[in-house]
Amino acid sequence: MTEVQVPVSNVVTSTGAGLGRVSRLLRSLTAQPGYTLMRGMARFAWLRQLVTTARRSVHARSRVVYRRQCEARIQDTLFPRLDTARLVKELKESGLAFGLKLPPEIVAAISQYAEKTPCYADRQASCGFTLDQRSEAERILGKPILLAQYFNTIEACPEIAKLATDPVLQTIACDYLGSVPTFVGANLWWTFPVDALASDRDRHAHLFHRDVDDFRFFKFFFYLTDVALGDGAHVCVSGSHQRPPKLSFSDRWNIRRYTDQEITGQYHAVDIHEICGTAGEGFAENTLCIHKGRTPTKAPRLLLQLQYALFDYGAMHDRREDSILRMLL
DSSP: OOOOOOOOOSSOOSHHHHHHHHHHHHHHHHHOHHHHHHHHHHTSHHHHHHHHHHHHHHTHHHHHHHHHHHHHTGGGOSOTTOOHHHHHHHHHHHSEEEEEEOOHHHHHHHHHHHHHSOEEETTOTTOEEOGGGHHHHHHHHTSOOOEEEOSSHHHHOHHHHHHHTOHHHHHHHHHHHTSOOEEEEEEEEEEOOSOOOHHHHHHTTOSBBOOOSSSSEEEEEEESSOBOTTSSOEEEETTTTTSOOOSSGGGGTOOOOBOHHHHHHHSOGGGEEEEOBOTTEEEEEOTTSOEEEOOOSSSOEEEEEEEEESOOOSOSOOOOOGGGOOBOO
8 A cells, every 4th residue: 555654573683673763763753743753642542532532523513514515516426326324334343345436437537647647666756657668667777666656646637636526435534534534645556567576565565564644544445457366456354443463462552564374363364355356446444454465466456545534744645746756767
């Protein structure tokens, strides 16, 4: 997923590793103090609930007004037959809800945008390339490209901008968060079927983990390509937003990567969902749930993410200044 993660190892095995974690924390505090402090606090369930309840109380009146505004625009939705109450209920209970489907013309438009627009290897603004240049880009980088993201999609792609303000999606966000939702960003990225470096699989969340992006938050995901079983599917452990792994006492609040064996040993197989689907299918997920992306084996995967939360720390969007974007060739 497109999360800004600070990977935390299972055990600090040396003084050097401990100093490295302290150094990363200090850099993060300097660059993004609000986001870093939130991540430290929001890993505690009681504090997440406290902030969520306080926000709900403050927004009691404005939430009603916001919801009425969404209802007044309901004719503009791309999801006219979606049962929002059912989806919100499932999202609260399981952390995962299905039933979203993009119209074919929206899928086609976003796909066309992706075909003609530069994407950026490893989400690095200096590593741009177009899809037909991927092999040459990999030669220049000296490694296979597992992930490449687009930047400034809200401004550049009208269909993504339309989705971000869809009244049904905004209503779901309002009801789930319990307050006026904050749209914190869109992310559109490719995952390619490559023999990826272990460091890239860790970096791009192809190992089980959970996110702490706010005190309460969730994401909409939409496949823009067909995703078959075992070929780039998103995997989520339903209900794990309320039942974190407890392999050790610190796992109650620790944020780290988990092995497949750790997760299959903690949860029933029926709760571990490998989410497949055709282009246009979508789902909502609280990614505090344990989840990961599978590395594709045959076909590249194009995925769109829209994220809503209580607060915006400026960490989850895809906005980059045009002046820093560079092509590899």
